[in-house]
Each structure stands twice: as structure tokens, then as C-alpha cells.
């Protein structure tokens with residue numbers, strides 16, 4: 001039973017939406033109230049990715065991880081959200097909760113970093129929720145460090161703080 005990575009196609013995006021929502025609920029419900037995660041539905045998040053893909057597919061890259069043909073994770077990367085031409089942004093990395101701790105997150109991360117290098121970027125950045133200590137530990141063990149920047153966001157009606165992390169490629 002091996003995990004294989006491949007570029008996503010538009011046909012993957014509804015399943016990616018369902019996995020993404022499942023991962024958000026499983027991860028964020030430990031520190032966010034239920035009303036924060038009531039929306040979107042898996043279908044709505046799938047439709048969101050279909051819409052986003054339409055606009056971003058030329059400059060962004062989604063990779064899916066499959067175990068025996070079943071979707072178990074994805075990553076999404078693209079240009080820096082602050083416009084630095086030397087920097088790439090890891091927009092998302094999520095696994096099916098049952099897939100955690102098996103090396104698939106590492107596989108997706110190593111692949112994403114290599115893809116960023118191949119695009120000529122020399123630095124990578126990401127945003128992570130301050131309370132998401134599992135992901136922050138994963139990033140820090142992989143060489144990412146907080147830049148000191150933070151931003152206020154909302155998940156549903158709930159205000160949250162995101163921290164910016166960076167690493168050289």
C-alpha cells in the first residue's frame with residue numbers, strides 16, 4: 001500500500017473539497033467553536049476549489065496524494081500573496097485525518113518545496129492559525145520559522161489570528 005502523488009485535475013476538486021472540509025473540522029474543532037466550522041459544506045468547498053481553479057490554474061499547482069487510488073491528501077501552492085517574485089506561497093496542505101502520522105504530509109511537503117524551487121523561487125511562505133500547534137510543529141520540524149508577521153482573519157463568524165512562516169528553498 002503505497003502513496004502516490006500526482007497533479008490534480010478538475011475532476012479531483014469536489015473530492016478535494018470534501019477532504020479539505022473534513023480536515024478543517026477534525027483539526028480546528030479542538031480550538032474553534034462549532035459555529036466557526038458549520039460552513040462551508042463539503043460540496044460548497046468543492047465548488048470553491050472548482051471556481052478557484054478556473055482563475056488560478058495557470059500560476060498555481062495542486063498536488064493530490066492517493067493511497068491505493070483513494071484520495072488521502074492535497075497541497076496547493078502558487079506565487080507569494082505579498083507579490084515578492086522570489087517567493088512562493090504554500091496555500092494549503094491537508095490530509096484525511098486517518099492518514100496523519102504516516103509520512104504522507106512529509107511526502108506532500110517535500111514535493112511542494114521541490115515544485116517551488118523548480119519555479120525559480122528561493123523562499124517559501126505560508127499562513128497558519130496560531131492555535132494549530134500540530135501543523136506549526138510539523139512546519140518547524142521541517143525548517144520553517146515564524147517571520148513575526150500575523151494577520152486577523154475570520155473563520156465563519158469567529159475572529160482568528162494567523163501567523164506567517166517562512167523558509168529558504
Ligand SMILES: CC(C)(COP(=O)(O)OP(=O)(O)OC[C@H]1O[C@@H](n2cnc3c(N)ncnc32)[C@H](O)[C@@H]1OP(=O)(O)O)[C@@H](O)C(=O)NCCC(=O)NCCS
Pocket residue numbers: 023024027093094095096099100101102103104105106107109110113127128129132134135138139141142143
Ligand atoms: C499538517 C499535516 C499535513 C502533517 O502531516 P502528518 O501526517 O502529521 O506528518 P507526517 O507524518 O507525514 O510527517 C511528519 C514528519 O515530517 C517531517 N517533515 C516536515 N517537513 C519536512 C521537510 N520539508 N522535509 C523533511 N521532513 C519534513 C517532520 O519533521 C516529521 O518528522 P518527525 O516526526 O520525524 O520529526 C497533517 O497533520 C494535517 O493534515 N493536519 C491537518 C490540516 C492542517 O492543519 N493543515 C495545515 C494548515 S496551515
